[in-house]
Amino acid sequence: xxxxxxxxxxxxxxxxxxxxxxxxxxxxxxxxxxxxxxxxxxxxxxxxxxxxxxxxxxxxxxxxxxxxxxxxxxxxxxxxxxxxxxxxxxxxxxxxxxxxxxxxxxxxxxxxxxxxxxxxxxxxxxxxxxxxxxxxxxxxxxxxxxxxxxxxxxxxxxxxxxxxxxxxxxxxxxxxxxxxxxxxxxxxxxxxxxxxxxxxxxxxxxxxxxxxxxx
Amino acid sequence: xxxxxxxxxxxxxxxxxxxxxxxxxxxxxxxxxxxxxxxxxxxxxxxxxxxxxxxxxxxxxxxxxxxxxxxxxxxxxxxxxxxxxxxxxxxxxxxxxxxxxxxxxxxxxxxxxxxxxxxxxxxxxxxxxxxxxxxxxxxxxxxxxxxxxxxxxxxxxxxxxxxxxxxxxxxxxxxxxxxxxxxxxxxxxxxxxxxxxxxxxxxxxxxxxxxxxxx
DNA sequence: AATGACCTTGACTGATTGGTCAGGCCTGCT
DNA sequence: AGCAGGCCTGACCAATCAGTCAAGGTCATT
Numbered sequence: 001x002x003x004x005x006x007x008x009x010x011x012x013x014x015x016x017x018x019x020x021x022x023x024x025x026x027x028x029x030x031x032x033x034x035x036x037x038x039x040x041x042x043x044x045x046x047x048x049x050x051x052x053x054x055x056x057x058x059x060x061x062x063x064x065x066x067x068x069x070x071x072x073x074x075x076x077x078x079x080x081x082x083x084x085x086x087x088x089x090x091x092x093x094x095x096x097x098x099x100x101x102x103x104x105x106x107x108x109x110x111x112x113x114x115x116x117x118x119x120x121x122x123x124x125x126x127x128x129x130x131x132x133x134x135x136x137x138x139x140x141x142x143x144x145x146x147x148x149x150x151x152x153x154x155x156x157x158x159x160x161x162x163x164x165x166x167x168x169x170x171x172x173x174x175x176x177x178x179x180x181x182x183x184x185x186x187x188x189x190x191x192x193x194x195x196x197x198x199x200x201x202x203x204x205x206x207x208x209x210x211x212x213x214x215x
Numbered sequence: 216x217x218x219x220x221x222x223x224x225x226x227x228x229x230x231x232x233x234x235x236x237x238x239x240x241x242x243x244x245x246x247x248x249x250x251x252x253x254x255x256x257x258x259x260x261x262x263x264x265x266x267x268x269x270x271x272x273x274x275x276x277x278x279x280x281x282x283x284x285x286x287x288x289x290x291x292x293x294x295x296x297x298x299x300x301x302x303x304x305x306x307x308x309x310x311x312x313x314x315x316x317x318x319x320x321x322x323x324x325x326x327x328x329x330x331x332x333x334x335x336x337x338x339x340x341x342x343x344x345x346x347x348x349x350x351x352x353x354x355x356x357x358x359x360x361x362x363x364x365x366x367x368x369x370x371x372x373x374x375x376x377x378x379x380x381x382x383x384x385x386x387x388x389x390x391x392x393x394x395x396x397x398x399x400x401x402x403x404x405x406x407x408x409x410x411x412x413x414x415x416x417x418x419x420x421x422x423x424x425x426x427x428x429x430x
Numbered sequence: 431a432a433t434g435a436c437c438t439t440g441a442c443t444g445a446t447t448g449g450t451c452a453g454g455c456c457t458g459c460t
Numbered sequence: 461a462g463c464a465g466g467c468c469t470g471a472c473c474a475a476t477c478a479g480t481c482a483a484g485g486t487c488a489t490t
Contacts, residue, residue, distance in 0.1 A: 017437095034337055038254020042478065052439050057479065114336050120395045121329050122249055131398045139399055156422075162415040165396065166385045173384030180335045181380065183346045184354055200377040204423030207371075232467095257448065269469050272449065 021059055023049045029070050033114035037067055037122070071119055071126050074112040081105050082138055087145040091154050092211050094145075095167075096202050102171035103198040113175035139164060156210035163209065170201050236274055238264045244285050248329035252282055252337070286334055286341050289327040296320050297353055302360040306369050307426050309360075310382075311417050317386035318413040328390035354379060371425035378424065385416050 027048035031040045042063055046053040060066040085098040106113055124131055143160035150157050174181065174189075174197065182188050189197065206212040242263035246255045257278055261268040275281040300313040321328055339346055358375035365372050389396065389404075389412065397403050404412065421427040 036251030036253050036333065036337070038251050039337070040253070041476085043476095053478090054439055054441095054480085055437085058437070058439095061479095063478065117332070117336065117391065118251065120392050121332065122251065122254070123394050124398070128398070131395060135395075136399055158415050158419065159411060161399065162412045163419070165388055165392075165412075166416060166419060169384040169388030169392070170381045173380055173388075176332065177335050177380075177384070179338050180346060180350075183339070183343070184351055184376070196374060197377045197380075200373050201381065204373070204378070204381060205419060206423075207425075208419030208421075208423035210422075256446085258446095267469050268448090269450085269471095270467085273467070273469095276449095278448065 017059075020051075024051070024056060024059055024066070025070055025073060028066050029074070029111045029115055032067060032070055033111035033118070036118055037063075068126055070115060074109070074116050075127065075130060077105065077109060077112060078116070079134075085142055087142070091146075091149045091209075092206060095206060095211075099167055099171060099202050099205065100198055102167065103174065103194070103201065106171055106173075106175035107194055110175040110178055113172050117172065117176045154211075158209055163205075167205065170205075232274075235266075239266070239271060239274055239281070240285055240288060243281050244289070244326045244330055247282060247285055248326035248333070251333055283341055285330060289324070289331050290342065290345060292320065292324060292327060293331070294349070300357055302357070306361075306364045306424075307421060310421060310426075314382055314386060314417050314420065315413055317382065318389065318409070318416065321386050321388075321390035322409055325390040325393055328387050332387065332391045369426075373424055378420075382420065385420075 024045065028040075028045045031045045031048055035041075035044070040063075042056055043053050045066075046056050056066070060069065081098075081101050084101040086094050089097070119125070119127055139161070142164065146155065146160035146163065149155040185193070203212065239260065243255075243260045246260045246263055250256075250259070255278075257271055258268050260281075261271050271281070275284065296313075296316050299316040301309050304312070334340070334342055354376070357379065361370065361375035361378065364370040400408070418427065
């Protein structure tokens with residue numbers, strides 16, 4: 001009985017339910033990023049994924065709920081990147097890996113980063129509880145790791161919070177302000193430029209806290 | 216003849232025309248910052264400065280024009296900060312002064328910074344020409360100064376652009392993401408915390424590019 | 431081919447919002 | 461007092477947009 005294999009079970013036009021939802025979420029992420037929640041219209045989102053507007057409301061009850069789903073998806077990606085900050089590794093390795101991962105995220109998920117920035121700038125109406133729980137816990141746990149490094153004399157004494165904010169700010173800037181960067185750069189950054197920017201960010205921060213004596 | 220001293224010349228309710236326009240611009244800056252252009256309503260702006268909505272349209276023809284005036288005002292403040300990067304000073308002095316000034320701006324003009332961030336994130340529909348002229352010229356001129364420092368062996372070799380982006384990102388983060396920072400901090404930053412953050416940002420960046428051997 | 435579950439969509443609606451306007455108001459001048 | 465010029469505002473449009481709905485389509489199962 002029941003639906004057996006559910007892959008490709010719906011054949012009317014496009015793919016499965018999951019695929020359609022993902023297409024809508026992709027379009028919504030982009031439109032929300034470029035216009036903000038208030039400036040985004042369901043019609044624009046519909047146009048971006050080639051669906052009639054009424055169809056969006058079949059998959060997502062309301063604009064607010066669609067937005068919430070977009071933000072939740074971005075949150076999951078953020079968590080994944082947070083894991084790359086391994087507290088068991090040496091400070092050089094842990095920080096370099098974390099910064100590199102965040103730069104990759106900025107490149108791969110420009111729109112997600114923008115939606116996140118918008119959400120926080122507007123007072124985090126949706127993710128406030130996440131800021132107060134998951135983000136705060138994560139931040140304090142990494143702050144403890146950094147303080148341990150400082151106590152062991154591996155890292156120069158700095159308040160870990162200012163350091164973390166610096167990493168977040170710098171890496172996310174490449175997504176949130178991509179338009180400004182690309183204007184100054186006369187076009188998108190090349191692979192080599194991304195690598196160079198990542199290396200420079202790692203270099204300045206690591207050296208700035210007393211690591212990486214050489215090179 | 217004519218209006219002689221024009222200070223306090225209108226007495227109906229509030230202050231002079233300039234004062235009213237400034238009150239509207241202040242309210243608009245805040246509302247645009249917190250809701251984005253699309254999410255902001257003229258009614259909300261009117262409420263924030265205690266004027267009836269129709270009165271706003273007496274002073275500003277349209278929402279778009281009001282927004283443009285807000286952005287132009289922010290641009291003027293930005294220019295003022297840009298001047299604090301004196302190319303004639305030593306790299307330590309020039310960069311430290313510039314970073315400090317930008318941190319002060321983030322503290323004093325949180326909403327302005329947010330409006331700017333919003334504008335750039337949405338593709339800079341209004342300030343595009345400014346990005347391509349004033350900002351690009353300024354950036355290239357400071358990049359030349361930094362390259363000179365590098366050639367003179369005063370600064371470690373880095374692409375000046377990545378360095379400037381890092382400064383912009385980090386300092387503006389304290390305005391744009393103020394809500395997130397205050398959530399993690401269990402409240403607004405104190406004077407001492409602002410000083411500490413500024414000192415840490417200066418320290419990491421200066422040390423990161425090979426300056427400030429001591430301390 | 432009939433059934434039923436699920437998907438699609440054009441047309442519609444109620445609410446919101448940018449913008450308008452006519453008439454009222456206040457102030458300084460004569 | 462009377463007048464003129466600028467300022468103020470409640471009430472009112474026209475446009476836009478989120479969300480609804482009913483009719484129709486598609487597919488697997490029997």
